[in-house]
Amino acid sequence: MTARRALAVLLLAGTALTGCGSGGGSGEAPEDYPTDDIELLVPYTAGGPTDIAARALAAHMEDELGQSVVVTNAPGASGATAYQQLINADADGYTLSMTALPTAVLNYLSNEVGYTREDFAPVGVVTQVPSGIIVPADSPYESLEDLFDAARADPEAVTVGTPGATNTHAAETQRITALYDVPLTVVPFNGNAEVQTALLGGNVTAGFANLSQDVLPAIDSGDLRVLAVGSPEPLPYVDAPTFVELDYPELVQSTTTFGVIAPAGTPAEVVQTLEDTLRTAAEEPGVVEALDERYVPAEFIGADGLGELFAETEETFRDVLGD
């Protein structure tokens, strides 16, 4: 028994040692970072928009940092699987993760998922995808006011399809009801494509969805009309007013922000190095094209900016999710 236990201890110690060794970071000065492979976790499946952005970014990071950047997909639980993996890794800059806001925040506000924003060290923003209220071409509603009037007149009249139950659009639609007293029924679908189908088939009155690459063609062709966009500033590629312009100044929380995070406690120098890399990525035409220039913020948002976004998102949605 004793011998066996001793062996087990030895084995454990050995594993721990090799673990540190392969981690590569411990003991080295943060200024030398990076000296080893970097793992970039993607909380979504391969081939999706986050994955494509991560791979474009990884290629750029390899050029800039001179180390391999390995993209690992860890999908599941709206990102919680990847975030748990992230915060359990050494905070040395060799394990990073892509993140999507506000989903990452809504996730821990609504369920016990084993992390909060305090567990992350934000690095910077990669892309921001705005959202909008969309109706089919033959909808009787010509403006957002028309739609909201109809809802006020008959509380059951307006159904709003959203791409999911725990994402920004459902929460933002509930905020419209809460803040401006417009009764809207949220009907969650599974992703943007299903919302689009439901709109084209006339099964929901309106949709609140990402204005991402998969929806824009239908808007350009005129099959769908955008009544309002959720970005603070008007969008150059969508002909529609913002909520702010329509006197709904509070409705600026529906944009999805894709960024990079590290585990909390990652040395400041390391975060700085990574932030600089993201900044140069946003200036590199090849990378910007891969990310889709429509979604790369005009002005780079770094670690502090992303941190503020996390705090602001949490602030905004904490109350909405109570009910």
Next chain:
Amino acid sequence: MSTWSGIGQGFSVALDPTNLLYVFLGVLIGTVIGVLPGLGPTATIALLLPITYSVEPVTAVILLAGIYYGSMYGGTITSVLLRLPGEAASVVTTFDGYQMAKQGRAGPALGIAAVGSFIGGIVSVVGLVLLAPPLADLAVSFGPPEFVALTVLGILLVTYLGTGSALKSLSMAALGLLLSTAGLDPITGTARFTFGEVSLFNGLDFVAVAMGLFGVGEILHSLERTEKVQAVTAKIKGIWPTRTDFRDSAGAIGRGSLLGFVIGVLPGGGGVVSSLASYAMEKRRAKDPSRFGKGAIEGVAGPETANNASSTSAFIPLLTLGIPANVVLALIFGALLVQGITPGPQLIEQEPEIFWGVIASMFIGNLMLLALNIPMVGIFVQMLRVRAGILAAFALLVTMAGVFSVNNNVFDMWIVLGFGVIGWLMKKTGFEPGPLVLAFVLGPILERAFRQSMLLSGGSFDIFVTRPLSGGLFALMAVIIIVSAVTSRRRKAVFGRVDPADVDEPAPDADRQVTAEGSPGADSTTDTPPTSTPGER
């Protein structure tokens, strides 16, 4: 896009060397596993799923589709030569095919099956080309209530038309629905049945469940089989059927093509049901029904044609509605989801290369199968000599590595093993995994659509009957239930000689007959064929 330019695009996709290779691999693997008893298309596709993630989506579907219809050809060979159905849909072929082989007419039996399969496949591909695009246009107007109706219809048919005990099928479907509720609530985002385990937030992984139930369950079960496959590899002569054979089976092939096509489109339809239906139809139409079971060539030609036709047309609901018609299609559905593609009404428009490419590949694949099957039957039969133990060990290794690669999640490997044991126990006790897995896949679609409908209607059930399409579908379901209850007796007479114990998803084998015979079937109130002792044993 017009049909012709679509077909043109499809062939340019399918004739791409990589895709051509994968069609060939698919039909070859399909034939091989069709020959090997115990390893049906469901288990194989479940096992190979993870491998497909590294290739283009269209290539993945081309491969998996090839395995599916390829196995319809391959399953015939052992049914005829050994009275051992290589996969479930070929069960009925054992009735007359084996008798033909005993009379020294194994060649024509295999030949007519290959020719019939080819014709059925091609008819079905043409039907797919003509029917799918308009159906997809129509499907855009399908709202949540229609999806409720379609998924309920699917679950109803898979349990009702199922071949084992309807009660067992129903309980398995219920279990599948229950399992599918684990994870985040689709409407409110609340965690259900997750026991605080973040790995369960997205529910049980479908690939892991399917690989466990079908793949590992099948492997464990096959290891228990003790009886050796006797090599009946006497020279097979005159594969190409004679003029008389063709004349005798022309009608059966024609009817089988249409019947198979229609049954394949129905949710819950597919291989076994279509071949059973075709056999019943041929027997009913025959001037001298007593010839059936004694080597009637129509009894081989019809069902073999029908099962291949149905395996192709089963793609229609998946590619146009995003609803898998049977378990194999559910697996292909899973493969597309993992690739980031959600099959639905907009697939043809948004991913035309997948839709048309797969169709063109089916045409090419059927040609390859015809070419493979006629001259190479003897070689395929030799494969029966591979030892089950070697095959099983290899398959288990591939499964475990494969399921880990899907999500890079160790938890999924435990799910596979857990469901593998469950699948093995289910096989031993005569419960079919098919209804469970199909209900598991349809469950989330059904739940979401049902609750969306409730949101849209403000909580009123009227929405299901006042909309013409969903109302019509629910009426159809009522008719199906009533009609099959009424005709239950008549069907029993027709299936008098059919050994229902053989007819089982995913792949029956000798043991199975023993266990299933003890199970209730005749005493159930549905149209389940009676579990009478078969005429020949």
